[in-house]
Amino acid sequence: MSNVAGFWVRLGARLLDALLIGMVIGTFVFLFQMDTGSRVTQTIESVASILYFVLLPVFVYGYTVAKRLLNIRIVKKDGGNVGFGAMVVREVIGGFIYVMTFGIALVVSAFMVGLRKDKRSLHDFLAGTYVTHDRPEHWE
Template sequence: MVSEPAGFWSRFFAGLLDGILVGLPLYILSNILTGSTDDNWVTELLLFLYSLLLPVFWGGCTVGKRLCGIKIQKVADEGPPGIGTMLLRNLVASFVYGITLGIGWIVSLFMVVFREDKRAIHDFIAGTEVVQFK
């Protein structure tokens, strides 16, 4: 069964919801716990772990993705991503985006908008796709 690719707007709103529903509370909590708002590594670590681990344990979804009806899946077998897949998707892709000074991220944005399969660079690195689910 071929899944319908998730387009730009559903991915955008999923990220926005993750930021509001998870990122903002984590930011506030970590600022309370550390007593600082300056370069809070605790927030960054918690958000990294959230985006890395939740899709592994929740069928390819984050809170935002679940609310938008989309999920990450492996292209090869349409199964949920494992920890290795998510490490490739998040860590290696972030490195690629960093060394290209953000140009890779902009290219990915255009790929999601214009490619028929809606896959970005990080999807190709990890062998994943973001699809709609019922």
């Protein structure tokens, strides 16, 4: 593992990505005059978020939009590109664990990223990933 990304840059990327998703969903809701509290709207937002955080890193070398802006990306523990399975475990299963522990596991993960030398969180351990500043080998 090399050039690992720390707590603040990872938090910043997650917040920027959430803002981006919120803006896109908000625009969609406004254009189609949808009820923001409806189950349909909430389901659309949830599905869009899952697709964004799971699929985009698989197809764009571990980057989301905000991770690319902040020059960090998700990679496998061996430094290779992440796959669909790893991203499902990292985002969906990891998120499920955070919800099921009422956020306690999320707080533990934040401390792990802040205090561990390898800066890996709980969802990184589950998926066999870490976040790095290194660019892909063939990236221009």
